[in-house]
Amino acid sequence: MGYPHKSHPRETPILSKHFGDPDARTLSGWRQRGGYRALEQALGTSPADIVNVVKESGLRGRGGAGFPTGMKWSFMKPGDGKPHYLCCNADESEPGTFKDREIMRWTPHALIEGCAIGAHAIGAETAYIYIRGEFTEPIRVMEEAVRDAYRDGILGKNAMGSGKRVDVHVHRGAGAYICGEETALMNSLEGRRGNPRIKPPFPAVAGLFGQPTTINNVETLTAVPHILTNGAAWYKAMSLSSPKSTGSKLFSVCGNIRKPGNYEITMGFPFKEFLYDLCGGPLPGRKFKAIIPGGSSVPIQTVEEAEATLMDYEGFVAQGTMLGSGGVIVFDDSQCMVKQIARLARFYAHESCAQCTQCREGTAWTTRILERIEHGEGTMEDLDTLLEIGDNMTGKTICVLSDSCATPVASGIKKWRNEFEAHIKQKRCPMRTAVAA
Amino acid sequence: MSAREEGGLHAPAHASHSSAGHGHPAEHTPVFTGDNRKKLDEILSRYPSKMAALLPALWIAQDEQGWVSEGAMAEIAGLLELTPAYVKGVVTFYTMYHQHPVGRHFIQVCTTSPCGVCGAEDVAKAFLKHTGCGELGVTSPDGKYTVIEVECLGACGFATPIMINDDFIESVTPERVPEILGTLK
Ligand SMILES: Cc1cc2nc3c(=O)[nH]c(=O)nc-3n(C[C@H](O)[C@H](O)[C@H](O)COP(=O)(O)O)c2cc1C
Ligand code: FES
Numbered sequence: 001m002g003y004p005h006k007s008h009p010r011e012t013p014i015l016s017k018h019f020g021d022p023d024a025r026t027l028s029g030w031r032q033r034g035g036y037r038a039l040e041q042a043l044g045t046s047p048a049d050i051v052n053v054v055k056e057s058g059l060r061g062r063g064g065a066g067f068p069t070g071m072k073w074s075f076m077k078p079g080d081g082k083p084h085y086l087c088c089n090a091d092e093s094e095p096g097t098f099k100d101r102e103i104m105r106w107t108p109h110a111l112i113e114g115c116a117i118g119a120h121a122i123g124a125e126t127a128y129i130y131i132r133g134e135f136t137e138p139i140r141v142m143e144e145a146v147r148d149a150y151r152d153g154i155l156g157k158n159a160m161g162s163g164k165r166v167d168v169h170v171h172r173g174a175g176a177y178i179c180g181e182e183t184a185l186m187n188s189l190e191g192r193r194g195n196p197r198i199k200p201p202f203p204a205v206a207g208l209f210g211q212p213t214t215i216n217n218v219e220t221l222t223a224v225p226h227i228l229t230n231g232a233a234w235y236k237a238m239s240l241s242s243p244k245s246t247g248s249k250l251f252s253v254c255g256n257i258r259k260p261g262n263y264e265i266t267m268g269f270p271f272k273e274f275l276y277d278l279c280g281g282p283l284p285g286r287k288f289k290a291i292i293p294g295g296s297s298v299p300i301q302t303v304e305e306a307e308a309t310l311m312d313y314e315g316f317v318a319q320g321t322m323l324g325s326g327g328v329i330v331f332d333d334s335q336c337m338v339k340q341i342a343r344l345a346r347f348y349a350h351e352s353c354a355q356c357t358q359c360r361e362g363t364a365w366t367t368r369i370l371e372r373i374e375h376g377e378g379t380m381e382d383l384d385t386l387l388e389i390g391d392n393m394t395g396k397t398i399c400v401l402s403d404s405c406a407t408p409v410a411s412g413i414k415k416w417r418n419e420f421e422a423h424i425k426q427k428r429c430p431m432r433t434a435v436a437a
Numbered sequence: 438m439s440a441r442e443e444g445g446l447h448a449p450a451h452a453s454h455s456s457a458g459h460g461h462p463a464e465h466t467p468v469f470t471g472d473n474r475k476k477l478d479e480i481l482s483r484y485p486s487k488m489a490a491l492l493p494a495l496w497i498a499q500d501e502q503g504w505v506s507e508g509a510m511a512e513i514a515g516l517l518e519l520t521p522a523y524v525k526g527v528v529t530f531y532t533m534y535h536q537h538p539v540g541r542h543f544i545q546v547c548t549t550s551p552c553g554v555c556g557a558e559d560v561a562k563a564f565l566k567h568t569g570c571g572e573l574g575v576t577s578p579d580g581k582y583t584v585i586e587v588e589c590l591g592a593c594g595f596a597t598p599i600m601i602n603d604d605f606i607e608s609v610t611p612e613r614v615p616e617i618l619g620t621l622k
Contacts, residue, residue, distance in 0.1 A: 083485070095549045095589040133496075133533045134545075134590050136603045169483045174492055175533035177588065191491030191517070193530040209485050254551040254593035261594050296550065327593070329551050343550045347588050353530075 005261050008278045012238065014248045015222050016264040019106045025141060027148040030109035036154060038225035042117045043162035047078060050121040054224060056232035058239075058246035063089055063180075063217030064295065064325045066313050069224075075204035076122040076212055084124035085208040087189065087215045088115050090131040090138070091173060091180035094295035095347060096327030099250040100218035102262050104131070104138035107222070108145035114221030116159065116166045117228065122214050125165040129218075130185050133174045142170050177351035181399045182215040183207075184353065195355045196399035219250055241268025245312030249326055253279050256286065256332035271309035275330070286332040290416070294324020296344050297404030299411035320411070336431045337419045341412040342370035348405035359402035362393040366409055373420060376428040383413055383420055465508025468501045469494075469516060477516065487517045491527055495534055504535035532587070540576045540583035542621050544568070545600040546609075549589040555596035556610070561586050563611035564599075567618055581621075 007013045018024035024033055042050055055070025076084055088111070092100040103111060115127040131139050146168055149155045159166040171189055173179050179188045183197035186208045207213025227235050227247075236246045245267040251274070254260045258280030265274065271293070275281065282288050291306040292298060299321040301309070309319040316323045331340055349363035369386055372378050390406035397403070413420055422430045469477055480493045494517065498509040510524040517524075528534045535543075546561040561584065565571055568582035576583045592598040595607035606617065 092591045093589055096551050096593055098591050098593050098595075101591050132591060133531075134587075134600060134605075136600070137605055167483070172492065172496060174495070174531035175587075176531050188492065189489060190486065191488035191519075191527065193527055209489075252594055254596065255554050260596070329593070331554060335554055340550050340554065343548075343553055347549050350588055 005259055008263065010269075010273075010278060011264050012248045012266045013264050014226055015103060015107075015110070015219065015250060016262060018110075019102055019262070021106065024107055025109075025145070027109060027145070027152060030107070034229075035109050036113055036160070038228045039113045039116050039154070040160050040162075042120055042228055043160055043164055043166075047121045047123055050117065050228065053232050054121070054227060057227045057235040058232075058244070059220065059223055059227060059235065060245070060313065061217055062219035062223075062249065062326070064094065064297070066323060069216065069220055072204075072214060072216070073118070073122050075202070076124075076214055078123045080212070083126070083209075083211050084122055085211055085213040086115060086119045086122060086124045086127040087182070087185060087208060087213060088118075088127060088129040088218060088221055089180060089182065089185060089215055090129055090135070090218045091177075091185060092135070092218070093132055093177040093180050093351075094297060094325045094327055095344070096252060096254055096292060096329040097295045097325040098252045098254070099262050099326065101135060101138055102250075103218050103222050104135070104142050108138075108142045109149065110222050110225065111142070111218055112145055112149050112155070112168055114224045115168050116155065117224050118214070118216060118221050119166055119168075120164065122212075124214075126167045126169070128169050128171050128189055128208075130171045130173060130179070130189055132179070133172050139170060139172055146170055176353075177347075178353045178399070178401060181401065184399070185215065186213065193353075195353050198398055223247060239267045239312070241310050241312050242314045244314060249311070249323075251311070251326045251328055253328045253330070255328075255330035256283055256288075256335065257281070257330040258283060265311065267312040268315065269311045271311050271315075272307040274311060275306065275328075282330075282332050286334060288330060289333045289335060290331040290337060290340075292321075292327075292329040292408065294322045295327035296329065296347065297400075297407060298322040298324040300341075300408050300415065302415055334431075336374070336429055337412055337416040338370065338374045338423050339429065341409055342367065342374050344408050345370050345405055348401060352401060352405075356397040356402065358393050358396045359405075362389050362402060363405045365389055366393075366405060370409070373423050374429060376423060376426070378420075378424045380421070380424055382424070383417070386413060465506065465512065467512055468498045468509055469512060473497050473501060488519060491517055491519070491524065492531075495524075495528060499534060503541075504538050538576075540570075540581055542582050542601050544582060544584045545587040545590070546584065547588070547590040547592075547596075547598050548586045549593075551589070551593035552596040552598070557597040559611045560597045560599070560609050560614065563614040564618075567614050 023029035051073045059069045060066045119127045157165045176194045178184045179194040181196045184194040188194040203213040239246045248264050248266050250264050288303045291301045305319045313323050345367040349367040352359045352363045354360040369382050390410045393402040393406040480490050494513045498505050511521045514521045514524045548557040564584045569577045570584045590598045597609045598607050599609050
């Protein structure tokens, strides 16, 4: 166990500065590194002022949708006489994404501090950190850190001597990708099946336990203490590109690449330099073939598109995809795109909560047809059928899991159509030798 | 085809060699006594509803019994003022609760695409071979092992990650499998 690489000189380690340093995990170690000063300051500041700083900083949600965090917080009406809740989304199950895991493993107090500040800013006394059930080590580390924070009076009915109550609890999930969707997460926390809820009402009106609720990703909340300490202008100035994408961002990199791992860069970093200089480029003797830059739910990029991309919310959109969760999945020229896309579809079929017909049936049909093509039993009509099913799966369901399955399939067929057709014409995978097939 | 329905895409984990959990409801030894009861009471204090303690209570039961029996579901239902049918409905939604006894070492191998392109399928095959399980979801004749494939474990940069009970092991290759199994009792 350990952090896979030393920080590259071109990274901007803010959230990841202490990854790999076991001392930073402890409360005393965290305090020595400046921890909990931002919380102390925040507890003496009015919620409205904190929301304004976060708004001003341009921070956007790191969980996938990129919604402006300060604006989300401003939907929580102070003084409405209702209990408010903060949910920290640590379900991290989007294939290709493994950054929140590192934040929790190495800097648990950074997340607690972010949660406590967030709770205060939205008028909540309680924050729940919902961690996917498989993250046994992060759960253990977070629970220990929460215990220490209570023991030290950082959390509890008189948080840091402020007279304000701040409770933070760790809640363990039990295996379900869909529980990362914010309304499914709330259902799961309440002790229900993790089915997403119909919106409206939005969580800020009626969320957890029917009360006003804000849901934020781990990385989003962990950025907040830095913004309060260093100021909104500092955060904004970090961007290399668009004023709409500010600050630093963790990208998880995996698949066929020399140096997989987590990298923290400032928004607007050139994707080409990222892939070749920071991550070491393709494996020896190989070439990149396809790249999914934002977790498995976003459109797949060709190498040309990826190499022309600036890494921020707008930059990825300009090259036909999305920043998403920042999970970069790399496929090289040894991979069959049909097989890979079929396997992704299988993931969504397995994870569909089965509530909406379009998703339940669509993800299953898509998987069966793709696997049929992969095994050399497909027809040309299958390609049209896939796109048609995809159309019916997009924008028609309670949550976007259905869309997330259709998206990589549609982009895959569009960009690697020749590979699909070769499977159909040759009645086998052309990348396997005739003997093996 | 969804895992949330019967007959999901992956073989569900069930122990074909064990009779427990089938036929007559076995005698249930209460889970929530002593320390477990104290733990549950502490957990209940964190939420405004009793129902919110359901997932944590199921974890306590599984930690105690190795799986979640009908008896445990009924006991939890009583404690949280729910019906046993409701509890079962929740249990069946989540993939990590075992509805049948499983091998003493429950092995989960991630085979989703990012791990798949790094050779995860061969890792799963190596576990099936060296444990004697032969097939996914089937417990080995000695009751020691159950191997299943799972979706993304959230550690894709450390392909191939696996879990053995609560232990998370990164960067597993087929070559490491005998050594890993050798450390298990
Ligand atoms: C199917 C699905 C899965 C999701 N999984 C996650 C997840 O694991 N972690 C996460 O932070 N957000 C996830 N999201 C996004 C959340 O719904 C939500 O937008 C996010 O947690 C909000 O936090 P943010 O504004 O800080 O990004 C998922 C969304 C969908 C539709
Ligand atoms: S794909 Fe295997 S851990 Fe994510």
